[in-house]
Amino acid sequence: MKQISYIATNQLLPQAISTWFEAQNYSLKPLSIHSEKGHPQLSNTNILLLFVPFFHNNVYISIENVWKKYVALHYPNILLLTAGYIKHTHANYLDLLQLPESLEYFIKHAKSVSEFDSMPFSGGLIIENKLQKFYEGHGDESLTDELGKVYRMVTIATDEVKIHHSPYIEVLENIFQANHIVDKWSVLINRWHNYLPFFKGLPFFETFKEVDAILKQIAPFFEQECKIESHLIGFNVKEKLHIVKQKLEIIGRQYA
């Protein structure tokens, strides 16, 4: 029996349909989005089926085209299929309300990710729009804009302390307090927490989890209103923010 790996946020669905797959001589194998190495374990997968839309944070989310980009970039030989209840005619879409007579025939005529532009829309919140807002240079929804501001202030302050040996009180007043860094940090963290649940179904969510962990490590410095000099250097706030920026930038360049 041939195997199809699948990802679904509602496990009842694949269970309900597994009999049909078995009748077509295919078994369904659940796949965790989140692995320890930051990528889903797709190296032994030939066919990946996504039950769309995903359901996170009480919202249906259309993640299929981000997955398409991801598969095209990292696993171009995997055959990517989606399955849902919306009526579409697409070589890679399984209409769960009107399953094909032969799965074998369907798979044989499905296309590799490089052969078509986009997956059929699954009807949820389009995650690319969220990513775009997240990475915008300006605006009330941009996370990277806010992160850039905090990073710039922390960098200037760290250089002053480490390189120019400026008194910390002077740096605190001229950079952190004068520019309201604590408020900016709060805005940053609020936005981060608002975005994070929406990104759960994305293939690179592990990276967001790593970023989340780093932000938690340096949070005490800001919670103490940046008044503790040893936190700035001891927590490596500048370096950690730099890592956060780098990790997010890699994703932004590819998907935003």
Added chain:
Amino acid sequence: MPNKNYHILIVDDDAEFHQQIRYAFRRNYVFEGAINIDNFEKKLKERSDYDLILLDLMLDDTDEMVGLELIPDISKRYPNIPIIVVTSENKIDVVVKAMKKGARDFLSKSDYDFDYWNKKFQEVIESKTLREENIILRQEVQKHRDQKQKEFTFVGESSKVQEIKRILRLVSEEPDITVLITGETGVGKEVAARFLHLNGARKDKPFQAVNLSAIQKTLLESTLFGHKKGAFTGATRDMEGYFNQANNGILMLDEIGDIDANIQIKLLRFLETKMIRPVGADKDIQLDVQIVAATHRDLKEEVEKGSFRADLYQRLKAMVVKIPSLRERKPDIPLILQHYYPEVDIKQMISPSAMDKLINYRWPGNIRELKNAISYMQLRRKIFDKNQIDLECLPVEIQEFDELSYDMGSAAPPEPPPLAANQIPANLSIEEEHALIDLRKIEQSLIRKNKVKKDVATELGLENTDNLRYKIKKYFDKHPHLFKDFPVICESYKRIVKLEE
């Protein structure tokens, strides 16, 4: 280079950004700020010599990239102030647009890094400084060119000069033709060559003039064609020759009748193939140089004598322009005098009788002699404390010249004794013959260079005036009898040359 004298204008609607950059770079630069477009314009009106503008693209609380539209206008109005775009919008198409509109560089606000930003500021300010220096240098070069042009202006309105100018203009329309300019010494052959350059297709390209008889024979090939490092003792580095330096322009080879057979054949090869090979090189170089040759010799005669290649002569005589002697264009003499005395009215400066003498003198040294005479007359006028140059101020040979004893037409004057004569007395030894030729060159050079020994040494390819003095002393010690024919040498080196009365 961090320098507190450099003024940077930050244009950004984010006041906190101003404060942060001012603080971070406070040791390095002086900052001023503008938070909106009106403020920006006001700042530029107040001072237009900022060394750098840091411009955000989002201004005046809009979501439009209004900064992008400001770049071309500012670049046009203040071309000397470079702009670096500093913004949160770091999308590649925005960067490309900003650069195309005239921004010199781009920095992303979210990628702040002191060293990197400082380096960018420095690079842009340095390139601005270099550009300004470049403009100054260009102006200097132009000034120098203008001076040269003035120095080499082809002055004259006589029918002969007008005809020569007409011919030269026609020739200048042929940027590849080889031109041979002939005429007596001092008639202005280089002036004619420069006239050709200024009026031709190569006017914006180099003009190089080289007096072939002034360069030591052993150095002539490398001076003309260049050499590779190690080609000969003393060749410590690659060196370009005159041909290379004149590439795309004009190379004037003065006194071409004086070059030896080796150089003649190399020159012929260039005229036929447009290729040269530097001394010590194993490859030819293709060049695009128009050759303007000049000589006071009769090359046809030299060919008959066997001292000049017939095939080279054939090549050179493709277009021959003969420059008339000064005595053939006497109406031009007052104009030439006025040219060298632009600040005064020449009719007031020179008395009518002196002017008559100047016009009717035979001028064997042509314009060069006239120029020297001008300096002499000026000096004499000052010595005699006169307001005007009169007969007393003229050089003795002009004062004493009797025009009636000479043909006033175009016939050449009788050659002055031994100096101008090329003949070598038959009874001389080889050593004496060499000494005589050398002394003639020195005598002529002393006349040409107004007795400035340093210039004479340079013209003759000698390292310094000591070498010139040594040479003269050596000849005098060995052949004192030769010196009676060289009054200028005798006068200039009185301590060495003591002729018996």
